Amino acid sequence: MFTRLRNYILGFLGLAFITFPFLWLSLKYNYATGNVATVLNWAHGVKFFSNLTVAFAIVAILMALHYSNKKWNWSHPILLTLRPLAPLVEQPWWTPFLMVVVLSAAFYLDHKSLGLGCMLGIYMILALGLNITIGFTGLLVLGYAAFYAFGAYLFALAQQYIPGLQWWVAFPFIFVLGSALGWVIGLPCLRLRGDYLAIVTLGFAESFKELIGNLNLTGSDIGLSLSARSMVKAIPGLTVLQTTYIIVTVFLFVILFAIRRLYLSPIGRAWVAIREDEVAANSMGIDVVRMKLLAFAISAGIGAVAGMLFILYSSYINPATAAFEQSVIILAMVVLGGLGSIYGVMLGAALLYLIPEFLRDSQLIQDFSPNFSDYRLLIFGAIMVAMMLLRPQGLLGSHRHKHEIKRDT
Amino acid sequence: MNPLLHTSKLGKTFGGLKAVQSIDLSVASNQILSIIGPNGAGKTTLFNCLSGIYKPDDGDVFFEGINITGLKPYQICHLGIARTFQNIRLFPGLSALDNVMIGQFHRRRLHPLAMLFRSENYRNEEAVGYEAALELLDFVGLSEVAHTGARNLAYGLQRRLEIARALATSPRVLLLDEPAAGMNPSEAEHMVDLIQRLRGRGLAIILIEHHMKVVMQISDHIMVLDHGETIATGTPEEVRNDPKVIAAYLGKES
Amino acid sequence: MSPPPKAKDGGTERNEWNPWRNLKHIFFNPKKKLRSFRNQPLEKDIKPTVSLPPPDIILGGLVRGSIYGLVALGYTMVYGILGMINFAHGEIFMIGMFTCVFALGLLSTLLSTTTLVNLLLATLVAMIFSAAFGYANERIAYRRLRKAHILAPLTSAIGLSIILQNFVFLTVSKDNISFPRVYSDQLNKVAFTLGGVHFNYLQFTILGTSLVLMAALFFFIHRTRLGIAMRGTAQDQLMASLVGIPVNKIIALTFVLGSSLAAVAGVMVSMYQSVAGWNSGYIWGLKAFTAAVLGGIGNIPGAVLGGLIIGLTEDITCYYFGSNWRNSVVFLILMIVLIIRPRGLLGERVADKV
Structure with a gap:
């Protein structure tokens, strides 16, 4: 116990030892050049704390959703007094209200926050999609961003050749083609044992990035840009961005719903069985290769749909979307949030997307250290390491509690 | 014979x-x-x-x-033909009941759309499977621990659970x-x-x-x-x- | 069958229907120049006939490949002993690059020794620094998570590599820094010329150093007590600890060895390319990892072989198709090899335990 504690403390002291002098130097430099505010700007402070509150609210909601899916041991001494709350917690009747609140955010959020909301939704979809392979089935995929970029480029190219193509026409095709691509990539390597899917998907992502960076068809390095107005028909009375936000949110809800149901179905059980023990699963009548391919194809399809949503939001795409860093960030969201936990990976997406954005945008922090945003990735990495050391199973990781999944038949 | x-x-x-x-x-x-x-x-x-x-x-x-x-x-x-393993190979993260229900896998019709929309047939099948799994657990004497994780079961119970899982494949x-x-x-x-x-x-x-x-x-x-x-x-x-x-x-x- | 019509000399090629030309126009960006670290002939000068690549390309590929092999050793050793991918290895390689450049700067002002001694000292400093980082990496990202899910140490190592990259990015330079020419020029002299192609000392130095280090590592692992302890730990950590092998120390030693080899590779790369950048660890690390997988991960001669194959493939691809496609060709070869030989070229087949 104490050695563990000592190790953590030593680890953090080491980290602080490495990073602190540079933070201090930068602060000192900024004081010397008069870049640092000496008086607190209240408006910035209020903004900072309101941002913080929103972030906390997202975390709290996802945690509540996560724990409402568990069987609670109400006879536990701590929970005994809270027993009257049982129906409230175990039957989240407030979910529809929550959905309405999230959707109606389109009306009261400002332009910038709506953009953040769109990207957050897209990252949540990506994390949910990747969770199918990594969290449920236990297949390591290191090149997930390739499917994301594939969907985005597919939609962007289709837009150029079929002017006026609407997203609701395109998305089934994008899902199916993305799944087909995943199937083709997975077919040769899912028959093999081990982490080969990881290497092959990694290689595929690199090659795909190179391909779209070299073809004239895809605009080579510069990428493709489209007009948001032609892609998204705004709902009367709303702006294009508000409409996009609603589209992304609806997609998120639908995908969340679908994945939850699949997870609780025999297919989901088969996936988990493969993760837990592949040989035993095979002997129990599960066609392991087929179920793995199914998981990988569905995951790839969801990634492609997320790519389409990204185009709707940003109306611009370049090869950097398929970059390895992107795949790594999505992977980190899944691992950090908790492998195999649906709300956990959404929480991971929220944290890993919002923390750097938050650190970049916060005026309060910038008052004190104008070039603080340079440090955001450093801090991001430190948070990743620290989280893994403190909770290796992820924030809402359910490796120990998986057997307590409630079934709703 | x-x-x-x-x-x-x-x-x-x-x-x-x-x-x-x-x-x-x-x-x-x-x-x-x-x-x-x-x-x-x-x-x-x-x-x-x-x-x-x-x-x-x-x-x-x-x-x-x-x-x-x-x-x-x-x-x-x-x-x-179903089997058990010499060194127990259960699905440790899943409940005893889920372990048994995995055994029923190949007898289930796998239609993803039916699962997504919870068709009448699917819900019936799921309910029947649930009952059958409970019955099997009862048969091997594990009905009290149906919702316990397989990892947390005692050694002898794990052996029995493996038999129940094998039986679930009919x-x-x-x-x-x-x-x-x-x-x-x-x-x-x-x-x-x-x-x-x-x-x-x-x-x-x-x-x-x-x-x-x-x-x-x-x-x-x-x-x-x-x-x-x-x-x-x-x-x-x-x-x-x-x-x-x-x-x-x-x-x-x- | 009549022979296909040929374009007459001086004829208006533009008016002729040339499907290849059209295809080229669709698939290649004509504005983009074909780049390579060797001076490439312009697109129009490339001979249409397929000829063997010239010897300097082969040598360049071997040099590049030996560096990949050296970095791949670190990946393959850690994978062999822990069964985990050491994600921060590329960044440790990058730390080696930077430390060497700094050490050279310091040494040239402090000491008035010869350049060769300075270079060796700087390499030593780089090795020590990288080894320290490798040890820290093991302590921070791996040791506490050895029993956790396999993705947990992977994630913490990703976090650590983000930290290291940004650390260098913030504290050193956002742009590439250049290797002091004084040192690289010493070795960049032309050793001999064969058929109009120059070979320089640096290439031979790199090749020689890598091969010597690889042989030394092979000897270390197969002949010394520590090496045997290392192999024992790789087989079964619990059993190794029961027969008195200090498993934690052995694993730390693995990281330290791999990191110091990566540092040597870093020094040689920065000398060869005469630049070092905060993000150069990533691509070299990725390729080296690919090399380790290609040769059979966990297998030391395999890592060397994989490295050489990838280096050669890359340079030959650059020669024939231009540098734009080299990653794709490398990964294509990796996929083909994995489909034919799932355990890599020299990897052993592990039977399923039931």
């Missing part, structure tokens, strides 16, 4: 080592065939050949007269790999009782076991393996008095 499962000249080689050679066995429904032999005699290898985890090098396996040699494990399971032949290993006499007694009840369900059972008491009590036939070869077959009485068996167990001098 028409054998349900039989093999002819089954053989498996690892490198130069003949793990199993020219095994002929047959088992009919309501029968228990025990395979005994010293450690390393090739008993588990034989099971792995029967259940498709290894591909036999020579010989054939027939199930109800169909040649099933070289089929994949899941295909063999679909035909109706097999005709059950391969039990040392079900009573590491059990104390009273637990072993319970296991004998369970296996007897299994026979009552019309299953053909092939059993690998070291507990001689268990083996002699319940077997209809016994097959003795040593160095991958059959050295004796017959009823418990015949095997008990076979000089070759005694030699294999006690050494050559006897």
